[in-house]
Amino acid sequence: MLDQSIPPYSAFQGNCLISSGSLEDVALAAHSATGTRPDVSVLIFENASGKQVDLDLHGTAQDVRQRHNSAGTESPRRSPGRPKLGVVAREVTLLPRHWEWLGQQPGGASVALRKLVENARRDDDGTAQARRARDAAAGFMQTMAGNLPRFEDALRSLYRQDEAQLLALIEAWPADIRTHVAALAKGSFPHTPEKAPAQ
Template sequence: MDSEPLYAVFQDAKRLILGSPAEAALTARQATDNRPDAPVLIFDRETGKVVDLDLRGDAQEIAARYTPVTETARRGRPKLGVVAREVTLLPRHWDWLAQQPGGASVTLRKLIDAARKSGSDLKARTNAAYQVMVTLAGDREGFEEASRALFAGDTAALTKRLAAWPADIGREILQYLDANRSQS
């Protein structure tokens, strides 16, 4: 089962929350109500893009709009959102997969998840970090140098540049580069 998306809510240069869509929407609404003169930005933690959540209504309406509906448990296999597609492998690959515990599908999913965590999706995470960096710090001193360090993969130089910016901005950008820390 896919987990709920994570959203980071910023007002000024401060991260207010990292949470579910419902938590993000409620926090954004409260921040907007408390300080209508300070814009609130909500980032999709997966892509780094700014998302627009519907903040109309009271807290219950907002929470209901973004709280996932839970399905009652049914007999049989759980619905995983599985999409069947053809995979073409050589006989030796099928032989190897047949020997793995859990079968071919489980093994392939585990291999893909391990590859994603090990950095094979570094380009996507770098692009997401850049989206956040442009939005939150595009006009800050040292932006050009920080973006060069980001795309060069020079984390030490990037961290040095980010140190001159508000701490929450730097922490948020670095979160995208560490696949194991994306939940914090």
């Protein structure tokens, strides 16, 4: 899960962060920055994944707002399951022995799968969240900082979970890129809880 202090989307024009926020806000800022100038390039990133997002910025600001409205004006299509209860039906592919085992469980396959997922989520020690943060930072770095000095060393320190070295290596990078990398990567580093001061 993305750190709640990091907005869901960010837009960069060159090395400068021009907007962070909802998809609608970032799309409008990108539309405003590009205006009628096709030579201006704005890159938009989904911060949870670090991946670049391509948006249709053509037309007026109102057109862009309607296309990328976070509220979503379209009604969701009806799918199997019990949507009122929050249950969504999806397809799962398993081997016959897995289906046999699931069929023998009390409550059936769906109940057994839900219990397995809940147990796995509860037992997760934060490694999955740390991996997602690391992958988001790495994806952003590869796009925005791939040509910057010490990029490879910085990427290695990210994967080694060496926060101090990463921050030292990116010190010479443009401020907005450096700050964004540090924010995305923060959740990937093991942090020890702060000790209470001795009394």
